[in-house]
Amino acid sequence: MSNLPQFDAARAVQIAQQALQIEAAALTGLGPRLGEAFAAAVQAVLACSGRVAVMGMGKSGHVGRKIAATLSSTGTPALFVHPAEASHGDLGMVTQQDVVLALSNSGESDELNAVLPVLKRLGVVIIAMTGRAESSLARHASIVLDSAVAEEACPLNLAPTASTTAQMALGDALAVALLDARGFRAEDFARSHPGGALGRKLLTHVHDLMRSGEALPRVSPATPFTEMMREMSAKGLGVAIVVDAEDRVQGIFTDGDLRRLVEKGQDLRALSAGEVMHANPRTMRADALAADAASLMEAARITLVLVVDAGQQLLGAISINDLMRAKVI
Known part of the structure; x- marks a missing residue:
């Protein structure tokens, strides 16, 4: 016999609406905080002769994979490097010509922080995307992007929800700012999407x-x-x-x-x-x-x-x- 409480449809809708309102507020709050640090991040990536190595653990890692994919498809070569695997050889994927974009809401991810000193010795620019400006990640970083949110959409304020939405949106903002700065065009987008509908429309004569x-x-x-x-x-x-x-x-x-x-x-x-x-x-x-x-x-x-x-x-x-x-x- 199930121990689940009786389903309350009205409450489910109410909770969902609250979650969307919290996440919308989190995104609205990002805009005013974009300033010199964001511009410096864009400049650092533009000056990079290598790739953007995106890192993150857990949910931040999932968001990081998406950011790396978005950057790559909009004219900024990028790859995702798993911090735990980086400690066991994958850090060799990062070179002095690269820029590292490190994601951690708390800024205290053990696996990520373990490789930060090595990256600093390598001389790469580290861009931190974190919700805590005084965190270990922020202290190691060359540039800090503030992705803090007032609360998570989770009713328990535990599961990464609004914070990962903020990371995703901030990554998109970085990608489109870079796209614009590079003069990236629809034709360029099509060349990296030859199998997609846009690619067929813009590449087929x-x-x-x-x-x-x-x-x-x-x-x-x-x-x-x-x-x-x-x-x-x-x-x-x-x-x-x-x-x-x-x-x-x-x-x-x-x-x-x-x-x-x-x-x-x-x-x-x-x-x-x-x-x-x-x-x-x-x-x-x-x-x-x-x-x-x-x-x-x-x-x-x-x-x-x-x-x-x-x-x-x-x-x-x-x-x-x-x-x-x-x-x-």
Whole structure:
């Protein structure tokens, strides 16, 4: 038989709301404390020719891993070094060219404090992120970032909750300040995230996805309607591209155009490609971003764009299905 007290739904919601209010207050309190020390930390990292070695034990260690990952993805090479493993060889991962970012709310983590004297002898800049300015960690540090909170969100004021939220937010603040100082751009972010949606949008160009060569359904303006339809069916793009003798785009004929002609009851066999095509179809350059092709299709309510060079010669075609397969949209 369970010894758990009877569940009180209203109290659960109340406790959760209090936790969020406490954590929000902790974050609000960080802002006014950012000043010379924070600017010095940013300058120290910018001047670093190596990496940022992030250290922390327990919950601070978990936050430290996330901070290291955020720094690395925003233009500041970083790694996480576990303080306990550092005492058994992993401290060799830290060099004189590095900066150490050490996290401890109490500033008295035994495993972390054990390696601080060695780091000082090595000559590395130590940036402390701690809730106690008089702690051992703060005394060993070159720069101290104050992450103190008035109380934890835990009703017992024991479990690291508001304090780890403050550490996480302060780490994010450091990362974005560095990102801005480096002139880091969306394109730079994409290069470190080639498998992500943003990476695909910013790194994938039209020439990477377009159909070209024999895959394109080309016809001349004089091509009979029935022959044009055979070319459309054979290439499976749902269009016929009308080009002149120099392969310059003259127009396009689509499946939708065919349906409209059938509805009108015209004698299709007597028509030529030039008589039924739409002149001046939508085109773009091969070096354009595939995401731009998606935007053009959405704005024009079309499913395919022709790719041409500066002289309007046909280079390829890109369809909405190509973009979907590449996960650009």
